[in-house]
Amino acid sequence: MMDSEVSVLGLGAMGSALAGAFLAAGHRTTVWNRTPEKAEPLTARGATGARTAVEALAASPLTVICVSTYDAVLEVLEPSADALGGRTVVNLTSGPPGDGRQTAVWAGRQGAGYLDGVVMSTPGGIGNPDVLLLYGGPSAVFAAHRPVLGALGDPVHVGEDPGLPSIHDTALLGLMWSTLTGWLHSTAIVGADVGGGVTATAFTDVALRWMKTVGAFMNDCARQVDSGRTPGGDFPLDLHLTTMDILVHASELRGIDPEFPELFRGLVRKAMADGHGGESYARLIGYLRKR
Numbered sequence: 001m002m003d004s005e006v007s008v009l010g011l012g013a014m015g016s017a018l019a020g021a022f023l024a025a026g027h028r029t030t031v032w033n034r035t036p037e038k039a040e041p042l043t044a045r046g047a048t049g050a051r052t053a054v055e056a057l058a059a060s061p062l063t064v065i066c067v068s069t070y071d072a073v074l075e076v077l078e079p080s081a082d083a084l085g086g087r088t089v090v091n092l093t094s095g096p097p098g099d100g101r102q103t104a105v106w107a108g109r110q111g112a113g114y115l116d117g118v119v120m121s122t123p124g125g126i127g128n129p130d131v132l133l134l135y136g137g138p139s140a141v142f143a144a145h146r147p148v149l150g151a152l153g154d155p156v157h158v159g160e161d162p163g164l165p166s167i168h169d170t171a172l173l174g175l176m177w178s179t180l181t182g183w184l185h186s187t188a189i190v191g192a193d194v195g196g197g198v199t200a201t202a203f204t205d206v207a208l209r210w211m212k213t214v215g216a217f218m219n220d221c222a223r224q225v226d227s228g229r230t231p232g233g234d235f236p237l238d239l240h241l242t243t244m245d246i247l248v249h250a251s252e253l254r255g256i257d258p259e260f261p262e263l264f265r266g267l268v269r270k271a272m273a274d275g276h277g278g279e280s281y282a283r284l285i286g287y288l289r290k291r
Contacts, residue, residue: 025151097163
């Protein structure tokens with residue numbers, strides 16, 4: 001049953017996936033792209049093809065735009081400014097925080113609601129309810145369109161500031177890379193152990209269970225970072241250092257590059273040299289921030 005209307009501007013790989021997810025969820029979907037041929041697979045599935053961006057914007061109260069750059073966003077929207085009054089634009093184009101904030105100001109001048117957002121997935125993940133999409137902008141605007149945006153994945157409002165999704169995007173990608181690198185390093189150690197015969201798949205099953213405990217550590221550290229108090233409890237930095245020494249040694253024994261564990265061991269050594277050995281891992285935030 002068609003219970004809402006949405007337009008999608010920009011039909012690259014991601015934009016096409018977004019439009020396809022709206023269609024799959026039963027939303028009446030209008031699509032537009034500078035190259036009209038890109039709309040054909042979607043119109044074959046029931047989407048309405050718009051001849052112009054203005055026509056697409058006028059067709060729906062909610063428009064999602066996903067193009068190459070923020071400059072391209074304005075190139076598409078500026079000629080359509082008269083059609084924006086009273087409508088909402090959700091911008092899922094990747095870019096720096098300042099661009100999202102500037103675009104929000106521009107959209108506000110046209111009388112439009114505006115959410116800036118990021119998709120924490122490749123196009124193939126769109127429509128999966130576990131895939132994270134982050135939005136920034138007025139909470140009332142987000143609440144009004146959350147049911148429709150839910151067709152794309154798990155919609156999370158990160159704050160009123162439209163620059164916040166981009167900041168989260170960068171930070172979460174850093175977390176992904178550091179986690180994947182740590183997993184690869186650990187997989188290499190386990191796989192290199194003489195007589196172990198542990199496959200990456202078997203080790204990962206154990207590692208994913210361990211990540212629940214890591215998540216609990218993160219929650220504890222988050223509370224300490226926010227409070228500015230970092231008591232070591234039963235796992236202070238001096239104990240972290242002892243276990244890191246073992247990890248570095250185990251890497252060297254098995255011919256695995258120890259550079260990755262040496263990176264965080266170096267941070268712990270700095271903190272301990274400054275007299276923080278009895279504090280928690282959260283104390284290292286001060287060594288990561290610029291002084």
